[in-house]
Amino acid sequence: MVSLPSVPTRVWQDEAVRSALADWDFGQVSRMVRQLVPLRQEDVAALTGLSQSYLSMLECGDRRLTDVSRVVQFLTGLGTPPDLVRLPLPGISPLPDAAAPARTAASGQPAAQEFVTPTAPDPALPWTADRMLTALRLAHVADNTADWLPADANGPVSATAMSDEAGSESPRPASGIALNSMIQRWDAEQAEPLRRGTAGTRVSLELCGHLQGTLDELRVMDKGSGSGAVADLARAHLALVVRVLERSTYDEVTGRKLAAVAADTATQAGWFAFDAGRPDAARAYMLAGLRAAHAAADDRLGAGALSYLAIHGYSSGDPRDAVRAAEAGRRRIARLDAPHLAATLLTRQARGHAAAGEGEAARRALGEASELCARGRGEDDPHWLYWMNEGEIHGQSGSAHLALGNTARAVESFGHAIQADRAGERRTHGLFLSRAAQAHARAGDLDAACATGEEAVAIAETVQSARLREHLRDLSADLRRGGSTTRRSGVGARVLTERISALAS
Numbered sequence: 001m002v003s004l005p006s007v008p009t010r011v012w013q014d015e016a017v018r019s020a021l022a023d024w025d026f027g028q029v030s031r032m033v034r035q036l037v038p039l040r041q042e043d044v045a046a047l048t049g050l051s052q053s054y055l056s057m058l059e060c061g062d063r064r065l066t067d068v069s070r071v072v073q074f075l076t077g078l079g080t081p082p083d084l085v086r087l088p089l090p091g092i093s094p095l096p097d098a099a100a101p102a103r104t105a106a107s108g109q110p111a112a113q114e115f116v117t118p119t120a121p122d123p124a125l126p127w128t129a130d131r132m133l134t135a136l137r138l139a140h141v142a143d144n145t146a147d148w149l150p151a152d153a154n155g156p157v158s159a160t161a162m163s164d165e166a167g168s169e170s171p172r173p174a175s176g177i178a179l180n181s182m183i184q185r186w187d188a189e190q191a192e193p194l195r196r197g198t199a200g201t202r203v204s205l206e207l208c209g210h211l212q213g214t215l216d217e218l219r220v221m222d223k224g225s226g227s228g229a230v231a232d233l234a235r236a237h238l239a240l241v242v243r244v245l246e247r248s249t250y251d252e253v254t255g256r257k258l259a260a261v262a263a264d265t266a267t268q269a270g271w272f273a274f275d276a277g278r279p280d281a282a283r284a285y286m287l288a289g290l291r292a293a294h295a296a297a298d299d300r301l302g303a304g305a306l307s308y309l310a311i312h313g314y315s316s317g318d319p320r321d322a323v324r325a326a327e328a329g330r331r332r333i334a335r336l337d338a339p340h341l342a343a344t345l346l347t348r349q350a351r352g353h354a355a356a357g358e359g360e361a362a363r364r365a366l367g368e369a370s371e372l373c374a375r376g377r378g379e380d381d382p383h384w385l386y387w388m389n390e391g392e393i394h395g396q397s398g399s400a401h402l403a404l405g406n407t408a409r410a411v412e413s414f415g416h417a418i419q420a421d422r423a424g425e426r427r428t429h430g431l432f433l434s435r436a437a438q439a440h441a442r443a444g445d446l447d448a449a450c451a452t453g454e455e456a457v458a459i460a461e462t463v464q465s466a467r468l469r470e471h472l473r474d475l476s477a478d479l480r481r482g483g484s485t486t487r488r489s490g491v492g493a494r495v496l497t498e499r500i501s502a503l504a505s
Contacts, residue, residue: 005043007079011036021084026065026074027058033078048077079320081180127189132259132295135288136242136266142284143235143273179309179321183328186290191297194255203250208257211241215265219384222268223425227275228464234269238285241265256296263292263301264384271308274315275427277466283312300382303329303341310348314355322352337378340388343369347396354400362400369393387428391420395432402439410439427468430459434471441478449479450492457499469504476500 011017011033020028030044041059045052050073057063065071214237218230241262250258270285286309293301306329313321326349330342350365370393398413414436422429437453440446453475460468479493 005037005039005047007033007037007039007047012081012084018084021080024066024071026071027061027063029078030055030074031059044078048074050074050077076318127185127191127291127294129194129255129259129295132262132288132291133242133246135291136238136262139266139269139281139284139288140235140239140242143269143278143281179313179324182287182290183306183324186294186302187328187332189294191294194259194295195250195252201248203244203248203254203258205254205257207244208254208261211237211244211258211261212264215261215268216384219268219386220424222272222275223387223427224463226427226463226465226468227272228466231269231272231276234265234272238262238265238269256298259292259296260298260301263289263296263298263305265289266292267301267305267308270305274308274312275465275467277470279312279316283309286312299332299336300338300341300380303333303345304382304384307341307345307348310345310352314348314351319352319355322355323349326352333380336380338380338382339372339375339378340381340385343372343393344385344388346372347393350400351396351403354403357404359404359406362404366393366397366400369396386423387425389420391417391422394420395428395435398432398439399435402435402442407439407443411436411443414439426459427463427465430456430463430465430468431471433459434468434475438471438475438478441475446479446490446493449475450496453479453496454499457496457503460503472500473504 014032014036017029017032017036020026020032030041033039034041034044041052041055044050044055048055050058050070054063058065065074215234218234218237222230241258245255245258245262266285267289270282270289273279273285274282286305289305290302290309293299293305306325310322310325310329313319313323313325326345329345330349333341333345346365346369350362350369353359353362353365370390373388373390373393394413395417398410398417401407401410401413414432417432418429418436433452433456437449437456440449440452453472456468456472456475460472476497479497
């Protein structure tokens with residue numbers, strides 16, 4: 001895999017570049033960055049996702065880049081330091097109270113709900129408890145609005161159907177700069193005292209324990225049956241936790257515990273949404289989970305939210321986000337005795353490096369993760385981290401090697417992962433099987449690919465995981481590209497692709 005070029009730090013020290021950024025003259029920014037590195041327009045296009053023809057018009061002054069999502073995409077791709085640009089984030093529309101009656105039209109029927117694009121609180125503002133609650137409520141709304149996209153008369157509008165002044169270019173979810181800013185505030189802000197005195201019932205630590213126990217049960221259900229079985233339950237549970245935070249009375253100790261439950265629930269709801277194929281809603285939950293972890297003053301929960309944001313990054317085409325998030329989590333827990341949590345972050349950092357074509361960095365991260373895993377659980381490893389073991393290391397190694405094109409190493413690593421005891425983690429077992437089948441297919445062994453793929457499909461037929469089905473569709477594409485070396489492998493590949501097609505439908 002060919003690595004993309006990068007913009008060195010010295011470029012952002014240039015006064016002319018800084019002035020152009022301050023003026024939002026992104027055509028000038030593009031031109032000067034190319035001259036200082038140097039880069040071709042094709043290189044900037046590859047980094048930013050904007051077309052070369054659009055960049056040409058931008059640099060000539062024939063087009064202007066004004067849409068915020070497009071600006072974030074452009075600046076993120078170039079690796080612009082977040083403190084050089086102040087983005088004008090849209091205001092936050094007030095959310096309806098969950099207990100308030102629904103609006104009605106003059107006819108007495110429920111009024112059509114207007115679409116409101118949920119916007120996370122500006123990370124540059126102080127991280128107060130009220131803004132944490134706003135972030136949690138907005139994440140809940142994001143999951144209710146089909147990944148933040150409006151619907152037209154013919155159904156939901158896909159991301160690729162939406163356009164702005166860039167013509168056929170479609171906006172990506174904001175990342176990079178926004179994530180950098182979130183991480184910086186998480187590191188810099190002091191958690192304020194979290195207590196509340198209202199007319200509501202006083203919350204006990206026992207209630208917090210029951211709320212945490214419910215979430216832990218949802219985890220058990222998810223690892224065996226997939227997110228489709230628990231995503232709605234997690235959303236409802238998060239709404240309950242937020243309601244308790246908003247309307248109850250509690251002291252600081254209990255308030256911190258409630259915030260910790262909210263952080264854990266929001267992060268898990270994000271994971272469930274991600275596995276269910278709703279990546280934008282997933283990201284909103286995870287960022288809200290990071291805020292709640294900050295309010296709880298719990299570095300482990302914050303690192304956990306960042307570890308899931310890392311998965312989101314390398315899976316959605318933003319590998320630098322994955323590396324950035326994982327490294328930030330590792331820095332924050334460095335003083336803790338949590339080798340398994342550090343190993344988890346390292347595997348996700350390795351996946352980010354692999355997705356970016358950085359093979360040596362990926363191998364170093366995986367080696368360090370393996371050493372940490374071998375130490376066993378530490379005193380500070382969180383109770384919710386149940387999956388880190390040697391089989392997980394092998395599985396993540398296989399995925400990294402597959403991304404790097406090292407099919408032989410991928411086949412070997414997946415073989416070890418599949419043989420490991422997964423303790424009821426049927427979805428994870430199915431994912432490793434599907435990736436192992438892809439590795440076999442890319443290595444030209446269609447018989448092994450089909451045999452392994454059949455096992456993965458059998459699991460996918462009983463597990464509700466959009467992510468597993470997506471991996472199987474990737475396998476189907478690999479089988480079609482691979483051709484057939486024998487009549488038996490050709491028939492097997494056709495049968496398997498038909499099963500995958502039926503599963504997807």
